[in-house]
Amino acid sequence: MIELDSVKMSFGDRTLFQDVTLLLPEGSFHFLTGPSGAGKTTLLRLCSLQLRANHGRVRLLGQDTRGLDRDAIASFRRRIGVVHQDSRFVDHLTVAENVTLPLAVSGRSSDDPGDLSELMGWVGLGGVADRYPPELSGGERQRAALARAVILSPEIVLADEPTGNVDWEMSLKLLDLLIELNRLGKTVLCATHDLNLIRQAKSRIPARVLRIRDQGVSAGAEL
Template structure:
């Protein structure tokens, strides 16, 4: 699905990481950890085609990222649901329209009516459908971002510090949703520095934990 082969990424002359190889396969569950500034977000951006590696090969659904047109990347993004730490909503649109945005941009608006209510109910936001994003709490925004990420039934869900702004109880709720999606066959990749979240997830699913350290991607220690 997503393959990284000896990938390196440099920015402003500084090497963020190098010789990184990873294969994200259907149904897999990965955690990505590392200190702040290690390049977790950059790594995720390489995985969903937002950045191009400075060396090595990144394959998105069988295509080399370097050979992909802008339209190819857009189409690949429709198969990857992304949850950002800051959620990234269109603040002038109600929550329901924000969640349905991936369907709108891919011309599948008609599908929104049936699925949207079920999806909002699944993430516990049915009552907030008409509210604008600034009116929602941090936890509600994170769950809405997750709903938007999965509305296209993507093959892979990438979440960048999804529990960074929410309390433990809400983190557990969000994790449960992600685990549920993984059990439905979706690949999940979560970047986090929250070790408790990783431990809680490992109790429920078989998750592989990776760590960005010293500009290399390594398997995390036995403590996880």
């Protein structure tokens, strides 16, 4: 599902990681952890095709992503839902319009209000659909971003510090949503500093932990 083969990523003289080889099977749940600046976000950006590896190969959904043109990358991104710590929106569109934006850009209909209200209810944002993103709290923004990330029913969900700006209660709610997505068969990769969140998840699902350290990624790291 997500496969990195001898991947090296560097910016100028600074090498974030090299010779990284990973295989995240379909339907798995992985946490990605490590110190700040180790390259967690960069690894997620590689997986969402926002960056290209300096060396090595990134395979997504069974396809080598090297040499993909911009349209093909756009098509891939419709199959990958991404949630960032500072999720950004189109601020002059309502929350509902932002959440359904992936439908619009992929040419699919967003005319069924039942589907949308069900999704908004699932993330607990039923009452804010007509509000604008700047009016939302941090937790509401993250849940709106999650709703937007999954509206096209992607096979992969990438979350970059999704609980970074919210309290513990909201973190648990977001974790619940990610776990629920995983139980629906989605492959989830979640970067986080929050060891308590990881412990909470591991107590409920067979989540695995990847740790970025010393320019490498170790699988099955102990907490």
